[in-house]
Structure formats: structure tokens, C-alpha cells
Amino acid sequence: MGNLGAVNKLTAEEQQLLQNATDLVPVLREFGRKIDEDRHIPEELIQKISQAGLFKLGTPKKYGGHEVSIRALIEIISELARGNGSVAWVVQIINGNNFNASLCLGSEVLDSIFKQEEEIRFCSVLQARQAIVRKTEGGYFIEHGLWGFGSGSKHATHALLNLRDSKGMQENQGMLLAVVPMSQIKIIDDWYTMSLKGSASNSLEMNNVFIEEQYVVVQEQEVIKGSSSMLRTLQGIDRYRPYANIISSLTTGIGAILGLARGALEYFVDTAPRKGITLTIHRSQAEVGHIQYKVGLAAMKIESAHLHINRSIENLENHMKSGEPFSKKEFAQIQTDIAYAAMLCTDAVDMVMAESGGSAIADSNPLSQIYRDIRGGANHALTTASTGLELYGRILFGLPPQHVFTISAAPLLRD
Known part of the structure; x- marks a missing residue:
């Protein structure tokens, strides 16, 4: 299928990453039924994707990532989807979230996260189903929070979660984004679907969790007003x-x-x-x-x-x-x-x-x-x-x- 010249606008590094995705297509097709039956991506595939550099597309270069263009990200994800939709969905979500996290978090917070030895992978949910959150000294206390469709949650190290539910969004017209290690989140194994079965888009739950203020970003209109x-x-x-x-x-x-x-x-x-x-x-x-x-x-x-x-x-x-x-x-x-x-x-x-x-x-x-x-x-x-x-x-x-x-x-x- 012709790419309508889009690849010509990619850098040499981006074209190599695209080729890495192409090389994985036959393998992804072989694993198609297993991915659906397991309802998540097998660890051996996760390792192949990682070794190909495809979980670092949206990670800043200063943290060892590739920081590819949006155009390159879409082309690479599209290539993976020729092999398997669930894999492509998880890889695009993780990379989009890593990129988004790098845009909204302070440099000290990013340094503390990305200096870890493990490969950092963010899942996210941009609106809570339920959120009982109190602002306290030094941060936010989550009495109860429930988020749906946390794609890639089983393969993530961190979550980027909006602490506002629909009512909170309507009142504020902005997000309250919190970075939370997956160790503090309960993954509810409820992703039983007819579609994208292997994306592990499970619900996420937190109860009585304190998040330091530096790990929470207030995204309001005021941030860029008159800009x-x-x-x-x-x-x-x-x-x-x-x-x-x-x-x-x-x-x-x-x-x-x-x-x-x-x-x-x-x-x-x-x-x-x-x-x-x-x-x-x-x-x-x-x-x-x-x-x-x-x-x-x-x-x-x-x-x-x-x-x-x-x-x-x-x-x-x-x-x-x-x-x-x-x-x-x-x-x-x-x-x-x-x-x-x-x-x-x-x-x-x-x-x-x-x-x-x-x-x-x-x-x-x-x-x-x-x-x-x-x-x-x-x-x-x-x-x-x-x-x-x-x-x-x-x-x-x-x-x-x-x-x-x-x-x-x-x-x-x-x-």
C-alpha cells in the first residue's frame, strides 16, 4: 500500500524504526489468536517490541528515547497494525502517553521517573468514572478513584490519570493529571470484549492514595491564555x-x-x-x-x-x-x-x-x-x-x- 509520500518526510532514524515495525509484522500475525485468547500481549512479544525501540518513540531524546515526529509515530503504528491491532493500540497509547507526560510534567519529576533502569511506559485515562479527591497539604488525597479503559495497563510502569470525573470536567474545562506508579493502582481484570481483546484496556482503581503535588498537573485554560x-x-x-x-x-x-x-x-x-x-x-x-x-x-x-x-x-x-x-x-x-x-x-x-x-x-x-x-x-x-x-x-x-x-x-x- 503506497504511503502517499509520507515516508519521504521521515528522518533516517524514523525510517529505520518504521522498518523495525515492518520486520515485526509476520511475527505479530502469528501471535494473533494467542493475543486475543490471553487478552494481553505475551511477554516475549513485549520484549521484541522493546528491543526494536518501539516503546520509546514518544520518549524524549534526553531520556534515551527517539522523540519521533507525530507523522512518524502514526506511520510506525500503522505498520504495526498491519500485523495486529491490539499490539498497535498498546504501542500507540504508551508512546502517546510518554510524549504527553514529557509535555506536562516538570523537569525534576521527569528526571526522577526516567532515571529508573526499567523502560518507562505510561498508560492513561483522561477522565475518571468516579473521583473522590481532596486537596491536602503537599498534594492530593484520593479517597476513591475508578478509571475505565486503561489500555496497555498490564504492560505499563506508570499511569497518567485525570483526577476529575465528568462533573469535574464540566465545572473546570480542564484536567487534573496525576502521575501514579502502577504499584499503587489496582488493575481490575474486566476487559472482556469483542474488539482489541489483547489491549488490556482494564479498569483502574485507587483507594486512599496520597499523591505529592509535584506529580499532579493542573491543565486549565489559564495556562495558555493570551499566549x-x-x-x-x-x-x-x-x-x-x-x-x-x-x-x-x-x-x-x-x-x-x-x-x-x-x-x-x-x-x-x-x-x-x-x-x-x-x-x-x-x-x-x-x-x-x-x-x-x-x-x-x-x-x-x-x-x-x-x-x-x-x-x-x-x-x-x-x-x-x-x-x-x-x-x-x-x-x-x-x-x-x-x-x-x-x-x-x-x-x-x-x-x-x-x-x-x-x-x-x-x-x-x-x-x-x-x-x-x-x-x-x-x-x-x-x-x-x-x-x-x-x-x-x-x-x-x-x-x-x-x-x-x-x-x-x-x-x-x-x-
Whole structure:
């Protein structure tokens, strides 16, 4: 599948990491059923991914990471997803969280975390289901906290958790992010799903835990209010700091969704020449006109999705370089591009699945796993098409946004 020139924009180091991901694809495919049956990634695969450097994509260079571009992260995750959706989901979540942690935490805190000998991997949940939290002297006391969908929790060393639930988010329009070692968190083994079974997206619970103030970050609108001139002076990794929320949108889900769609089409094109169509005279699906049409249309949907993803990255990069505020439409367009790309990818997988015959529903058929995994990925809050398209429609109508990320980005938007 062509990458529409995106790889040409990667550095030599990023291209090598992309090749490392490509080399893992056959291995990931071999482990597909075991990953689903175990409901987490086997440790031997975790070690292979680690040895390939793929858990350090979002880790700053000063801490031994690769600090790749957002474009490179999406391309590498997409490549892993050609092999297995759960693996790609976990790797993208950990890297996105490592990157996000490096943006929001102070240097002393980061030094204390990343100086540890073990490889640091963050899982995260950006809104609590339940949160009873008290501000106390020197920090925060969590009487009770429950967080859902902690993807990669079984493979993480730390969690980045929002100490606010939905009510708290509505009242503050910002997050209270806490860094917590996994040793202080109870993983509730409740991830029994039809999709992304191996992502270990279990619920997380804490009771009567004290977190020092230095390990908690208050993300409020005030942090970047009136920051137009400030944006132009930021350098290095700091220039990403004001855009942490929109970067979360780009690094949560879409890379894996794109790769799953690519993998589905690749599998169908490879097997169709050797498959007939039951109760017809056709001995090869590849020779049938309407299937040729569907394959062409599915390929264009996937390539169009990639173009929308690239546009969203370029939109962000251009504003980061110039330091100019977004228009409300430009900012909403990034979120909508991601959600629409997810919809195009799921449409493409639906099409090839529909032409694959009854055998496609077997658990042993790779398309069955891809079909289930992409549906779960596309249902994530940051890639749900209906939410993104509603946002864009509201902006075009001149109505206020309904999406929390756009609402909280007000300081980055021009009137």
C-alpha cells in the first residue's frame, strides 16, 4: 500500500524504526489468536517490541528515547497494525502517553521517573468514572478513584490519570493529571470484549492514595491564555506543549485504525485470486468485476483517509512553526479529519468483509479479527465520526463547539 509520500518526510532514524515495525509484522500475525485468547500481549512479544525501540518513540531524546515526529509515530503504528491491532493500540497509547507526560510534567519529576533502569511506559485515562479527591497539604488525597479503559495497563510502569470525573470536567474545562506508579493502582481484570481483546484496556482503581503535588498537573485554560506571542518563542519539544490535547487526538487511535484497514485490504487482495464464490461459476474472486470495483473503492477510501490524516498533521505543524492562532474552523478540522479518516477506514474494511464470504466470520480468519478490532478502535471517543462531523457542522453553522478539546482550546483560537 503506497504511503502517499509520507515516508519521504521521515528522518533516517524514523525510517529505520518504521522498518523495525515492518520486520515485526509476520511475527505479530502469528501471535494473533494467542493475543486475543490471553487478552494481553505475551511477554516475549513485549520484549521484541522493546528491543526494536518501539516503546520509546514518544520518549524524549534526553531520556534515551527517539522523540519521533507525530507523522512518524502514526506511520510506525500503522505498520504495526498491519500485523495486529491490539499490539498497535498498546504501542500507540504508551508512546502517546510518554510524549504527553514529557509535555506536562516538570523537569525534576521527569528526571526522577526516567532515571529508573526499567523502560518507562505510561498508560492513561483522561477522565475518571468516579473521583473522590481532596486537596491536602503537599498534594492530593484520593479517597476513591475508578478509571475505565486503561489500555496497555498490564504492560505499563506508570499511569497518567485525570483526577476529575465528568462533573469535574464540566465545572473546570480542564484536567487534573496525576502521575501514579502502577504499584499503587489496582488493575481490575474486566476487559472482556469483542474488539482489541489483547489491549488490556482494564479498569483502574485507587483507594486512599496520597499523591505529592509535584506529580499532579493542573491543565486549565489559564495556562495558555493570551499566549499568541509566547507560542512564537517556544523551541524544541516545548513548542508542542500548548497543543497537548490536539496531539492526544492525533496519537490515540488513528494510526492503528489506518493500519488495520491496510492489513484487511492487503489480505483480501492476496487471497482473492485463490478463492471462488460459492454457488457460482466463478473460480477466482479477483476476476469478478464488482469485486474489482469494491477493491478499488476500498483502496481509495484508505488512501483518502491517509490524506486527511496528513492534512491534520500539516495543519498542526504549520501553526506550531508560525506561532499563529488557529481559526475555530482550522482547529475543528484537525479533529474532524481524524474522525472522518476513521470512518473511511471502517467503511473499507466493511466492504472487503462483505465480499469475503461465510468463511470470514471464523475466529481463525484474519479478517474476522481485523473487522472486530477496527470497529472497537473507531468507537473510541477521539475517533467517533458522528462526534467529529457534528463538531465541524456546528462550526460551519457558526454555533459554539460541543467537543471538550475544542472548547478548552479557546486560548489558541483567534476571534
